[in-house]
Amino acid sequence: GAGVSQSPSNKVTEKGKDVELRCDPISGHTALYWYRQSLGQGLEFLIYFQGNSAPDKSGLPSDRFSAERTGGSVSTLTIQRTQQEDSAVYLCASSPQGFYEQYFGPGTRLTVT
Amino acid sequence: AQKITQTQPGMFVQEKEAVTLDCTYDTSDPSYGLFWYKQPSSGEMIFLIYQGSYDQQNATEGRYSLNFQKARKSANLVISASQLGDSAMYFCAMRRSGGYNKLIFGAGTRLAVHP
Numbered sequence: 001g002a003g004v005s006q007s008p009s010n011k012v013t014e015k016g017k018d019v020e021l022r023c024d025p026i027s028g029h030t031a032l033y034w035y036r037q038s039l040g041q042g043l044e045f046l047i048y049f050q051g052n053s054a055p056d057k058s059g060l061p062s063d064r065f066s067a068e069r070t071g072g073s074v075s076t077l078t079i080q081r082t083q084q085e086d087s088a089v090y091l092c093a094s095s096p097q098g099f100y101e102q103y104f105g106p107g108t109r110l111t112v113t
Numbered sequence: 114a115q116k117i118t119q120t121q122p123g124m125f126v127q128e129k130e131a132v133t134l135d136c137t138y139d140t141s142d143p144s145y146g147l148f149w150y151k152q153p154s155s156g157e158m159i160f161l162i163y164q165g166s167y168d169q170q171n172a173t174e175g176r177y178s179l180n181f182q183k184a185r186k187s188a189n190l191v192i193s194a195s196q197l198g199d200s201a202m203y204f205c206a207m208r209r210s211g212g213y214n215k216l217i218f219g220a221g222t223r224l225a226v227h228p
Contacts, residue, residue, distance in 0.1 A: 031214060042117075042204055042218035043158075056215065091158065100146050100165075100208065102216065104158035 002026065004105035006092050012111045013082055021077040021108045025094030032075050033093040033102060034067055043091060049075065051097070082112045115140045117205050117219035125225040126195045133180070134190040134222045136205030142166075145209055147188040148216065149179065152202040161203075164188060192224075200226045 005024040013019050025032050034046040045059040049069045060066070064082075069075040079086055089109050093102040116139040126132035138147065149161040164172045164179045172179040180189040192199055202223050206216040 033215065035216075035218075042220045043206075043216070045215040045217065048215050050214065059215065089156065093158070095214075100148070100163050101160045103160070104150075106155075106157050 004092055004094050004103055006090075006105040006108050008108060009106065010109045010111075012113060015084060015112055016081055018078065018080045019082055019110065021079075021090050021110070023075045023077070023092030023094075023105060025073065025075070025092070026103055027073075028096065029094035029103070030072070030097040031095045031102075032069055033095075034075070034077050035091045035093065037089045037091060037107070039088070046077070046090075079110075082110075084112045086110060087112045115142070115207060115209065115217050117207050117217055119205055119219035119222050121222045122220070123223045123225070125227055126192075128197060128226055128228050129194055131191060131193045132195055132224065134192070134203050134205075134224065136188045136190065136219060138186050138188060138205075138207050140186075140207065140209070142209050145207055147179070147181070148206040148208065149177070149188075149190045150204045150206060150218075151199075152204060152221070154201070158204070162190070195226045197226050197228060200224060 007022045030051045032049045035043040047067045048056040064080045067077045089107040091107045093104045095102045118137045145166045147164045151159045162174045162177045176193045178191045202221045204221045205219045
Protein backbone atom coordinates (compact mmCIF):
# COMPACT_ATOMS: atom_id res chain seq x y z
CA GLY A 1 0.00 0.00 0.00
CA ALA A 2 0.94 3.65 -0.17
CA GLY A 3 3.44 4.92 2.33
CA VAL A 4 3.75 8.31 3.97
CA SER A 5 3.99 11.04 1.36
CA GLN A 6 5.31 14.56 1.75
CA SER A 7 5.23 17.60 -0.47
CA PRO A 8 7.06 19.42 -1.79
CA SER A 9 10.18 17.27 -1.91
CA ASN A 10 12.33 20.39 -2.12
CA LYS A 11 11.58 23.98 -1.21
CA VAL A 12 13.82 26.99 -1.60
CA THR A 13 12.58 30.17 -0.01
CA GLU A 14 13.88 33.59 0.85
CA LYS A 15 14.54 34.57 4.43
CA GLY A 16 11.44 36.10 5.97
CA LYS A 17 8.93 34.24 3.81
CA ASP A 18 6.38 31.77 5.17
CA VAL A 19 6.38 28.12 4.04
CA GLU A 20 3.93 25.25 4.34
CA LEU A 21 5.01 21.63 4.29
CA ARG A 22 2.47 18.87 3.78
CA CYS A 23 2.30 15.31 5.06
CA ASP A 24 -0.12 12.57 4.01
CA PRO A 25 0.12 9.72 6.52
CA ILE A 26 -0.62 6.10 5.80
CA SER A 27 -4.38 5.57 5.67
CA GLY A 28 -5.74 4.48 9.02
CA HIS A 29 -2.73 5.60 11.04
CA THR A 30 -3.91 7.63 14.01
CA ALA A 31 -0.55 8.99 15.09
CA LEU A 32 1.46 11.54 13.10
CA TYR A 33 4.86 13.01 13.91
CA TRP A 34 7.04 15.78 12.53
CA TYR A 35 10.82 15.70 12.91
CA ARG A 36 13.61 17.94 11.65
CA GLN A 37 17.00 16.73 10.49
CA SER A 38 19.73 19.32 10.10
CA LEU A 39 22.71 18.51 7.89
CA GLY A 40 24.71 15.60 9.30
CA GLN A 41 22.59 15.44 12.44
CA GLY A 42 20.10 13.06 13.97
CA LEU A 43 16.40 13.73 13.97
CA GLU A 44 14.87 16.30 16.28
CA PHE A 45 11.26 15.84 17.40
CA LEU A 46 8.94 18.74 16.61
CA ILE A 47 5.30 17.79 17.18
CA TYR A 48 3.06 14.74 17.61
CA PHE A 49 -0.63 14.24 16.88
CA GLN A 50 -2.62 11.29 18.22
CA GLY A 51 -6.23 10.98 17.16
CA ASN A 52 -8.37 13.76 18.59
CA SER A 53 -6.08 14.43 21.52
CA ALA A 54 -4.30 17.74 21.97
CA PRO A 55 -1.00 17.62 20.09
CA ASP A 56 2.33 17.39 21.86
CA LYS A 57 4.06 20.57 20.70
CA SER A 58 6.98 20.31 23.08
CA GLY A 59 9.58 20.08 20.31
CA LEU A 60 8.63 23.17 18.31
CA PRO A 61 11.70 25.44 18.43
CA SER A 62 9.88 28.76 18.36
CA ASP A 63 6.46 30.33 17.94
CA ARG A 64 7.23 30.74 14.23
CA PHE A 65 6.54 27.03 13.91
CA SER A 66 3.01 25.62 13.96
CA ALA A 67 1.27 22.52 12.68
CA GLU A 68 -2.24 21.32 12.22
CA ARG A 69 -3.85 18.07 11.29
CA THR A 70 -7.19 18.23 9.53
CA GLY A 71 -9.74 15.45 9.79
CA GLY A 72 -7.29 13.21 11.54
CA SER A 73 -5.34 12.70 8.33
CA VAL A 74 -3.30 15.28 6.40
CA SER A 75 -0.98 17.53 8.36
CA THR A 76 0.60 20.85 7.48
CA LEU A 77 3.71 22.25 9.15
CA THR A 78 3.96 26.02 8.78
CA ILE A 79 7.08 28.04 9.36
CA GLN A 80 6.56 31.79 9.46
CA ARG A 81 9.25 34.38 8.75
CA THR A 82 11.78 31.71 7.83
CA GLN A 83 15.37 32.05 9.00
CA GLN A 84 18.50 30.46 7.56
CA GLU A 85 18.78 28.17 10.58
CA ASP A 86 15.44 26.66 9.56
CA SER A 87 17.18 25.02 6.60
CA ALA A 88 16.89 21.28 7.15
CA VAL A 89 15.05 18.18 6.02
CA TYR A 90 11.61 17.97 7.59
CA LEU A 91 10.42 14.41 8.04
CA CYS A 92 6.93 13.22 8.76
CA ALA A 93 6.08 9.81 10.22
CA SER A 94 2.90 7.97 11.10
CA SER A 95 2.02 4.91 13.10
CA PRO A 96 -1.08 2.89 13.92
CA GLN A 97 -2.40 3.31 17.43
CA GLY A 98 -0.69 0.96 19.83
CA PHE A 99 2.18 0.16 17.49
CA TYR A 100 5.71 1.19 18.27
CA GLU A 101 7.11 1.44 14.77
CA GLN A 102 6.93 4.79 13.00
CA TYR A 103 6.82 4.84 9.22
CA PHE A 104 8.66 7.78 7.72
CA GLY A 105 8.01 9.79 4.60
CA PRO A 106 10.76 10.85 2.18
CA GLY A 107 11.05 14.30 3.74
CA THR A 108 10.98 17.87 2.48
CA ARG A 109 14.35 19.55 2.04
CA LEU A 110 13.93 23.22 2.99
CA THR A 111 16.59 25.73 2.02
CA VAL A 112 16.29 29.29 3.26
CA THR A 113 18.46 31.74 1.31
CA ALA B 114 16.55 13.91 30.68
CA GLN B 115 16.61 11.19 28.08
CA LYS B 116 19.58 10.90 25.78
CA ILE B 117 20.91 8.56 23.10
CA THR B 118 24.64 8.38 22.44
CA GLN B 119 26.24 6.89 19.36
CA THR B 120 29.99 7.25 19.75
CA GLN B 121 31.02 5.98 16.31
CA PRO B 122 30.57 8.69 13.66
CA GLY B 123 31.83 6.28 11.00
CA MET B 124 32.47 2.57 10.65
CA PHE B 125 33.59 0.35 7.85
CA VAL B 126 33.29 -3.39 7.35
CA GLN B 127 34.23 -5.89 4.70
CA GLU B 128 31.42 -7.45 2.75
CA LYS B 129 30.12 -10.66 4.36
CA GLU B 130 31.61 -9.76 7.75
CA ALA B 131 29.61 -8.87 10.85
CA VAL B 132 29.64 -5.38 12.35
CA THR B 133 28.42 -3.91 15.64
CA LEU B 134 27.12 -0.36 15.89
CA ASP B 135 27.16 1.03 19.41
CA CYS B 136 24.31 2.77 21.19
CA THR B 137 24.02 3.79 24.81
CA TYR B 138 21.05 5.51 26.36
CA ASP B 139 20.15 7.40 29.45
CA THR B 140 16.71 7.35 31.01
CA SER B 141 15.12 7.10 34.42
CA ASP B 142 11.92 5.62 33.02
CA PRO B 143 11.31 1.99 33.98
CA SER B 144 9.56 1.34 30.68
CA TYR B 145 10.89 2.38 27.29
CA GLY B 146 11.52 1.14 23.78
CA LEU B 147 14.65 1.15 21.67
CA PHE B 148 14.77 1.32 17.88
CA TRP B 149 17.26 1.22 15.09
CA TYR B 150 16.61 2.97 11.79
CA LYS B 151 18.62 2.92 8.55
CA GLN B 152 18.89 6.01 6.37
CA PRO B 153 20.37 5.37 2.91
CA SER B 154 21.67 8.23 0.81
CA SER B 155 18.19 8.58 -0.68
CA GLY B 156 17.08 9.96 2.68
CA GLU B 157 14.20 7.76 3.77
CA MET B 158 14.21 6.35 7.30
CA ILE B 159 13.79 2.58 7.31
CA PHE B 160 12.79 0.78 10.50
CA LEU B 161 15.08 -2.14 11.29
CA ILE B 162 14.44 -3.51 14.75
CA TYR B 163 12.72 -2.81 18.08
CA GLN B 164 13.52 -3.83 21.67
CA GLY B 165 11.21 -3.24 24.60
CA SER B 166 12.78 -2.63 27.98
CA TYR B 167 10.93 -5.54 29.51
CA ASP B 168 11.62 -7.98 26.68
CA GLN B 169 13.49 -10.97 28.06
CA GLN B 170 15.19 -11.88 24.82
CA ASN B 171 17.26 -9.82 22.43
CA ALA B 172 15.35 -8.80 19.32
CA THR B 173 16.30 -10.28 15.96
CA GLU B 174 15.09 -9.46 12.45
CA GLY B 175 16.83 -11.38 9.71
CA ARG B 176 20.46 -10.25 9.60
CA TYR B 177 19.84 -7.65 12.30
CA SER B 178 20.04 -8.37 15.99
CA LEU B 179 20.00 -6.06 18.96
CA ASN B 180 22.45 -6.75 21.78
CA PHE B 181 20.45 -5.36 24.69
CA GLN B 182 22.32 -4.97 27.98
CA LYS B 183 19.89 -3.25 30.30
CA ALA B 184 22.20 -2.83 33.26
CA ARG B 185 24.78 -1.15 31.05
CA LYS B 186 22.08 0.83 29.21
CA SER B 187 23.36 -0.27 25.85
CA ALA B 188 21.47 -1.41 22.75
CA ASN B 189 24.03 -2.23 20.11
CA LEU B 190 22.98 -3.23 16.60
CA VAL B 191 24.68 -6.24 15.09
CA ILE B 192 24.53 -6.71 11.33
CA SER B 193 25.64 -10.13 10.20
CA ALA B 194 26.93 -11.01 6.73
CA SER B 195 27.21 -7.37 5.62
CA GLN B 196 26.12 -6.48 2.12
CA LEU B 197 27.06 -3.51 -0.05
CA GLY B 198 23.48 -2.28 0.29
CA ASP B 199 23.96 -1.94 4.03
CA SER B 200 26.07 1.18 3.46
CA ALA B 201 24.02 3.95 5.06
CA MET B 202 23.54 6.06 8.18
CA TYR B 203 22.21 4.13 11.16
CA PHE B 204 20.29 5.82 13.95
CA CYS B 205 19.50 4.51 17.39
CA ALA B 206 16.36 5.94 18.98
CA MET B 207 14.41 5.67 22.20
CA ARG B 208 10.72 5.97 22.91
CA ARG B 209 9.19 6.45 26.30
CA SER B 210 6.27 4.21 27.02
CA GLY B 211 2.98 5.20 28.59
CA GLY B 212 1.78 7.56 25.91
CA TYR B 213 4.99 9.45 25.24
CA ASN B 214 5.43 8.63 21.60
CA LYS B 215 8.16 10.91 20.36
CA LEU B 216 11.43 9.29 19.41
CA ILE B 217 14.71 10.65 20.68
CA PHE B 218 17.49 9.97 18.18
CA GLY B 219 21.24 9.63 18.45
CA ALA B 220 23.58 11.45 16.09
CA GLY B 221 23.98 8.39 13.91
CA THR B 222 26.77 6.18 12.62
CA ARG B 223 27.76 6.10 8.98
CA LEU B 224 28.51 2.55 7.88
CA ALA B 225 30.52 1.82 4.75
CA VAL B 226 30.61 -1.76 3.46
CA HIS B 227 33.67 -2.47 1.35
CA PRO B 228 33.78 -5.24 -1.31
